[in-house]
Amino acid sequence: MRRRAVVLAPLALLAACAPDAGAELRIAAGVPGGVYDVLGRALGAAAGRSLGVRTRVVSSSGALENLSLVRGSRADVGFVTVDVASLAPGAQTSPGNDAATRVMALARVYDDCLQVVVDGRSRVRELSDLREALVATGPSGSGTELLAMRVLTMAGVTVRQVAMGLAEAVRALESGRVEAFFFSGGLPTPAISSLAARRPIRLISLGSLIERLCREYRTVYKPRTIGMSAYRLPEVTATVAVPNLLLVAADMSSGEAEALTRVLLDNRAELARANSAALQLNHQSAILTMPVPLHPGAEAYYRSAKIGL
Structure with a gap:
């Protein structure tokens, strides 16, 4: 998704600004048979349908490798536990100093x-x-x-x-x-x-x-x-x-981050059908991502959804 001029656009703009036909969303998931893998595939299907991009689920050993994949630009979005995410440069226990943060969160997904x-x-x-x-x-x-x-x-x-x-x-x-x-x-x-x-x-x-x-x-x-x-x-x-967070690189564009956050929350029922762990996903808990701050694009989505930050 990164290193392209326009890959994703907020869903309201998709009709006027179609995404690049060659765009690919890489989702760092986990081991086969795990919840990351199941939800990663469900998220990929929803993103492909809603945003018109190709999606690829990247298998991994789990949260720590997912963090490395996102930070190393080998995945665009990844599932990472809070204890692992707190090891990332820039993770913090209070707001501020976002410029030093290498990764940011779209949502808290489930525990x-x-x-x-x-x-x-x-x-x-x-x-x-x-x-x-x-x-x-x-x-x-x-x-x-x-x-x-x-x-x-x-x-x-x-x-x-x-x-x-x-x-x-x-x-x-x-x-x-x-x-x-x-x-x-x-x-x-x-x-x-x-x-x-x-x-x-x-x-x-x-x-x-x-x-x-x-x-x-x-x-x-x-x-x-x-x-x-x-x-x-x-x-x-x-x-x-x-808790598990859905993370992206801090330099992802606000439009991409907002669009992905919208896809995630709009397709909660589909993810929950894939695995009931996603029943925990809701607007109120999704914003509780500290020590990793929310991406500005995710913040824009939650404000549009009338969720107080």
Whole structure:
């Protein structure tokens, strides 16, 4: 999308200013079977239909790689968790200093939940039972790995860490090659739903760590429970949630950013049909993107929608 004179235009102007027929919107999503991937494809379909551009979903290891892809101009828009986004240059806890910001947000989309998955017949009942066990902690450099290591470090638990994507981690758990796997994603995560349909699983509670995580990392994490209906679980599981943002480069034009934000919010129902995590997306919560500031184009859209900033 970038490095073109006019690629996207606000939807109200599309009839008079058609986008470049060669334009391509690159969406940094995530691993196959994850919510990023499903929602990225739904967003791409909506953008292609509404804006008349070709779209391409870029697979990645997750939030940290998505941040790198957007900052490196290898993707135009990407799904990134707040804890990962807060590592970006210019991220801040209060407004101001936007000129130093390398990425900006279009919206807060939905919240991820940390899921520590074990076989339903496993001996593992709490995090301490994973000491010295073989555990998949997400792809190397992913947002899942970042959160998994924060949790294990805070719990004082050392594991034999294995870097695996979600699909590989599911297969490894089924075959007994790992004792557990971590995944930070929206509910329900399709690959975990598929696993739960084949065999009983359990999720490990974070227990007393939740308060400590929320206190140490302030607004980044918040308490959440995962209900039994999520994956036919035997009990409610206590965990933490982390918001997901839709990010773009700070130098994206205001017209492009406004158009993409409009596509996202106007097609909430379509995204929710793709995955119910998108049911969390609404105008009021979408503007809550700190420590990453909203792009001016996104701000223009929310003001036009009569959303107070």
